[in-house]
Amino acid sequence: MTTNTARNTAATAAGTGPAARSGGTSVLLQDLTRAFGATRALDGLSIEIAPGELVALLGPSGCGKTTALRIVAGFETADTGSVLVDGKDISSVPASRRDMGMVFQSYSLFPNMPALDNVAFGLRMRKIGASQRRKRAAELLDMVGLAPQARQYPHQLSGGQQQRVALARALAIEPRVLLLDEPLSALDAKVRLQLREQIRTLQQRLGTTTLFVTHDQEEALSMADRVGVMRQGKLEQIAAPDELYQNPATAFVAEFVGVMNRIPGELQGSGNVTALGSTVPVRGQAPDGATAVDVLVRPEGLAMEVRANGNGIVTTRTFLGSVTRVGVLLDGDIAVQVDKPSTEAAALAPGSSVSLSLPAEPVHVAPRQTADS
Amino acid sequence: MAAIARPREAGRQEAGPRRSYPVWRWVILIVAGVYFLVPLFAALRFAGIGAFGSVISETGFTSSLGLSVRLAIVTTVVTIVLMLPTAVYVHLRLPKLRRLLEGITILPIVIPPVVLIVGVLQIAPNFLKSTPYLLALEYVILAMPFAYRAIDAGLRALDLKTIVEASSSLGAGWISTLWRVVMPNLRTAVLSAVVLTVALVLGEFTMASLALFQTFPVWIVVNDQTSGQVSVAASLLALFVTWLFLLLITMIGTRQARRTGGGQVTLFVVARQQTRGD
Numbered sequence: 001m002t003t004n005t006a007r008n009t010a011a012t013a014a015g016t017g018p019a020a021r022s023g024g025t026s027v028l029l030q031d032l033t034r035a036f037g038a039t040r041a042l043d044g045l046s047i048e049i050a051p052g053e054l055v056a057l058l059g060p061s062g063c064g065k066t067t068a069l070r071i072v073a074g075f076e077t078a079d080t081g082s083v084l085v086d087g088k089d090i091s092s093v094p095a096s097r098r099d100m101g102m103v104f105q106s107y108s109l110f111p112n113m114p115a116l117d118n119v120a121f122g123l124r125m126r127k128i129g130a131s132q133r134r135k136r137a138a139e140l141l142d143m144v145g146l147a148p149q150a151r152q153y154p155h156q157l158s159g160g161q162q163q164r165v166a167l168a169r170a171l172a173i174e175p176r177v178l179l180l181d182e183p184l185s186a187l188d189a190k191v192r193l194q195l196r197e198q199i200r201t202l203q204q205r206l207g208t209t210t211l212f213v214t215h216d217q218e219e220a221l222s223m224a225d226r227v228g229v230m231r232q233g234k235l236e237q238i239a240a241p242d243e244l245y246q247n248p249a250t251a252f253v254a255e256f257v258g259v260m261n262r263i264p265g266e267l268q269g270s271g272n273v274t275a276l277g278s279t280v281p282v283r284g285q286a287p288d289g290a291t292a293v294d295v296l297v298r299p300e301g302l303a304m305e306v307r308a309n310g311n312g313i314v315t316t317r318t319f320l321g322s323v324t325r326v327g328v329l330l331d332g333d334i335a336v337q338v339d340k341p342s343t344e345a346a347a348l349a350p351g352s353s354v355s356l357s358l359p360a361e362p363v364h365v366a367p368r369q370t371a372d373s
Numbered sequence: 374m375a376a377i378a379r380p381r382e383a384g385r386q387e388a389g390p391r392r393s394y395p396v397w398r399w400v401i402l403i404v405a406g407v408y409f410l411v412p413l414f415a416a417l418r419f420a421g422i423g424a425f426g427s428v429i430s431e432t433g434f435t436s437s438l439g440l441s442v443r444l445a446i447v448t449t450v451v452t453i454v455l456m457l458p459t460a461v462y463v464h465l466r467l468p469k470l471r472r473l474l475e476g477i478t479i480l481p482i483v484i485p486p487v488v489l490i491v492g493v494l495q496i497a498p499n500f501l502k503s504t505p506y507l508l509a510l511e512y513v514i515l516a517m518p519f520a521y522r523a524i525d526a527g528l529r530a531l532d533l534k535t536i537v538e539a540s541s542s543l544g545a546g547w548i549s550t551l552w553r554v555v556m557p558n559l560r561t562a563v564l565s566a567v568v569l570t571v572a573l574v575l576g577e578f579t580m581a582s583l584a585l586f587q588t589f590p591v592w593i594v595v596n597d598q599t600s601g602q603v604s605v606a607a608s609l610l611a612l613f614v615t616w617l618f619l620l621l622i623t624m625i626g627t628r629q630a631r632r633t634g635g636g637q638v639t640l641f642v643v644a645r646q647q648t649r650g651d
Contacts, residue, residue, distance in 0.1 A: 073538075073542060074541075074542075075538055075541075094541075095538070095541045095542055096541045096542070096543075096544050096545060097544070098542075099544075100542060101542065101543075102538070102539065102542040104535050104538070104539060106532055106535050107532070107535075108532070108535045108536055108538075108539040109539075110536055110539070110540070110554050110557075110558070111531075111536075111558050112554075112557035112558050112560075121540070121543050121545075121553075122544055125543055125544035125549060126544055166539075169543065170542075170543075173543060173544065179542075
């Protein structure tokens with residue numbers, strides 16, 4: 001991909017890709033439900049994906065994100081609800097006729113075929129002539145930077161190379177929708193980062209509508225146009241990465257995406273919460289019942305100043321480049337993290353007494369987390 | 374002596390761990406070799422080299438060997454055609470039934486062949502009783518434990534669900550997936566099943582004898598009454614030909630496995646090579 005050839009090939013491929021061919025494909029997941037025994041994997045999931053968009057489904061294990069992807073792929077059937085591609089219900093169409101390329105979490109290359117034949121397999125199934133499909137497969141391999149490995153068998157390739165071949169194979173059929181089922185999770189950190197960028201670049205060049213499932217928030221936030229956070233089969237929020245980070249709709253999203261501090265607070269009757277000596281409005285819905293809650297604030301959201309007899313003591317200091325993450329132990333043994341510009345953090349030596357306060361804007365609150373919970 | 378010995382020991386330690394072959398391993402190898410080779414050598418001496426020349430011209434040799442080979446081919450084809458899709462289907466769609474299937478396939482080992490053939494001869498229609506291919510159907514049952522286990526081992530070594538789904542997402546139907554993706558990756562396992570089935574058919578005596586068909590093993594026993602030396606020579610010949618056949622299949626399977634990273638042809642274990650770790 002770093003070569004000119006690769007770029008040219010990518011451009012060629014883009015010219016024949018789905019975006020160029022049909023202007024992209026829209027996907028609509030409509031009120032999907034799916035239960036496995038007593039477990040509801042999906043509970044009324046609805047998502048609309050615009051043509052050429054990359055949507056990531058993010059959530060903890062068992063939240064239903066992979067089930068949703070497999071229903072779109074045709075490997076699972078929904079109990080109720082439907083999947084519409086370009087407005088047509090494809091619920092009854094078998095997986096082999098859905099025209100969707102998929103990259104799996106585990107290595108899925110056919111062990112009996114070299115890389116080139118793996119990439120050409122989908123074209124063979126579409127009855128494309130031998131010379132044409134070999135040419136096309138070679139182009140795709142070149143596009144993912146693996147032209148020299150064309151004759152190698154999967155067991156001769158590294159994990160990262162295998163996933164790149166799998167990506168080329170999925171793209172070779174010019175799929176209407178590209179489905180990525182945690183394709184990077186089995187790879188080491190460095191390869192994961194490289195492949196992440198490669199997938200995003202290719203997806204943008206080809207304009208292929210893509211649904212990407214991951215439990216890695218960094219992956220989701222860095223690659224997707226929009227990220228859908230799922231919990232217990234439901235979509236908590238779907239938004240652009242910055243929107244999701246800055247304006248989380250629920251306490252779960254706030255805590256799941258990015259680093260979040262929990263600071264004990266008391267709910268006031270007027271929709272306010274008091275913590276760290278200040279009272280601020282509550283964002284969204286406060287938990288019913290108890291007045292004892294945790295206030296959720298990001299490390300960059302807390303104000304901190306050095307003050308003798310303050311409400312906290314600096315315990316650690318981690319340099320992260322332009323910012324330094326400062327660990328503070330608040331009264332009551334509450335550990336929090338505060339981000340400060342590195343130029344200001346020099347004065348915050350471990351052992352310094354500091355005073356922390358809440359931001360003036362509304363904050364999310366969650367039920368109080370005790371040591372047992 | 375001690376002064377000389379020490380540097381040698383140190384040198385060994387620096388060279389890293391070495392594979393040691395304790396004496397008892399050689400003892401076991403020699404005892405096993407004697408156990409297997411002495412009877413063969415005795416049989417060879419008894420038969421004499423001249424008997425090998427007259428085996429082929431012996432009455433019934435060609436027809437009985439031909440029958441056994443035909444039965445081996447039919448049995449192998451029927452076994453693979455029945456066993457392979459069944460095992461694949463159970464692995465993919467009914468994984469909970471795997472243990473049950475394992476239990477069912479082990480039954481022919483528990484039930485003696487004599488019971489099976491007597492039972493079948495009681496209930497089989499006449500048109501089946503009159504054809505030796507009745508034996509092939511019986512042999513399919515006898516081969517089931519071995520064939521199923523060989524194929525099952527191959528399926529366990531594959532990430533079957535993922536490659537089938539990958540194939541399906543690329544547009545392949547069920548038959549294309551089975552033929553182009555599953556079968557080639559089970560070549561080693563299928564070869565193992567073939568090896569076991571052929572060996573079983575070429576050596577089976579009880580059923581053929583009770584059903585009154587003169588397969589090669591039956592011919593050897595019958596011929597033993599009139600010409601002991603020729604019979605022993607035929608036995609040895611059959612043994613070597615079978616070995617050669619098995620060796621050939623094993624070599625083909627191993628060559629294929631080396632190329633694609635598949636496992637070696639062994640009877641019940643097909644170990645797949647790992648992906649490079651980087």
